[in-house]
Amino acid sequence: MTSLTTGGSSISPCLWFDDQLEDAAHFYTGIFPNSSIGHLARYNEAGHGEAGTVMAGEFTLDGVRFRGINGGPAHFGxxxxxxxxxxxxxxxxxxxxxxxxxxxxxxxxxxxxxxxxxxxxxxxxxxxxxxxxxxxxxxxxxxxxxxxxxxxxxxxxxxxxxxxxxxxxxxxxx
Structure with missing residues (x-):
């Protein structure tokens, strides 16, 4: 197996929410120090969610970056x-x-x-x-x-x- 030596990649968990990503990001960043909410991408007319609601985003908890998506109900828990x-x-x-x-x-x-x-x-x-x-x-x-x-x-x-x-x-x- 070939290994990369650039060091430019990173690993972060991605959490699937039904439709609570924005609420969860605020909840978690209110608990952990050194935390923040990064970008939040919102649905537009092309997505399956209601236009203006959060589709995906990033937040950091005590220095650890998380990604999240609002993927819709009951697909994964x-x-x-x-x-x-x-x-x-x-x-x-x-x-x-x-x-x-x-x-x-x-x-x-x-x-x-x-x-x-x-x-x-x-x-x-x-x-x-x-x-x-x-x-x-x-x-x-x-x-x-x-x-x-x-x-x-x-x-x-x-x-x-x-x-x-x-x-x-x-x-x-x-």
Whole structure:
């Protein structure tokens, strides 16, 4: 396979909405820092949408560029097979993103949620990664078990579970 060395290309997700792209772009850019709405192409008489409504566009969330289209109803839907992970420094960030994205959406397990548009997100504190890969297998197992019972990830509960297991000999699943 030949590789390109120009570096001029880029990869960005493209999200198919029924007709909510503009609303979604405003919703997401209102949540994430370093975000903006780029160009929005509007339907004219030639498109299948109502003239003047958004057909396609771009928006940036915390420096990551997204593309979107209003492709019409019921052709494709979002599933958990694709999700976006928000890595959070601390519990206050977890709470901020969790509360903002579940507004009109729904909670799931293990830090996953669906927002009001059906897009799946994982809201994950860095401490979860640290605890579930702890060199002490008992601590890692206890933190993993605690996470599996959570919806929103709560760092203090993960740490308490790991601390309680330290040196306990807890080294195998139930």
């Amino acid at each position: 979002f599933t958990e097979a694709i999700s976006f992970t928000i890595t959070c420094r601390d519990q206050s960030e977890v709470d901020y993103y969790w509360d903002a994205l579940t507004d009109g959406g729904e909670e799931s397990l293990c830090g996953w949620l669906k927002d009001r548009y059906g897009l799946s997100w994982q809201v994950v504190p860095t401490r979860l990664y640290e605890l579930t890969s702890d060199p002490d297998p008992a601590r890692a197992l206890a933190a993993t078990r605690a996470m599996l019972g959570m919806r929103r990830i709560v760092v203090a509960e993960l740490e308490a579970a790991a601390d309680a297991a330290h040196g306990s000999g807890l080294d195998s699943p139930p």
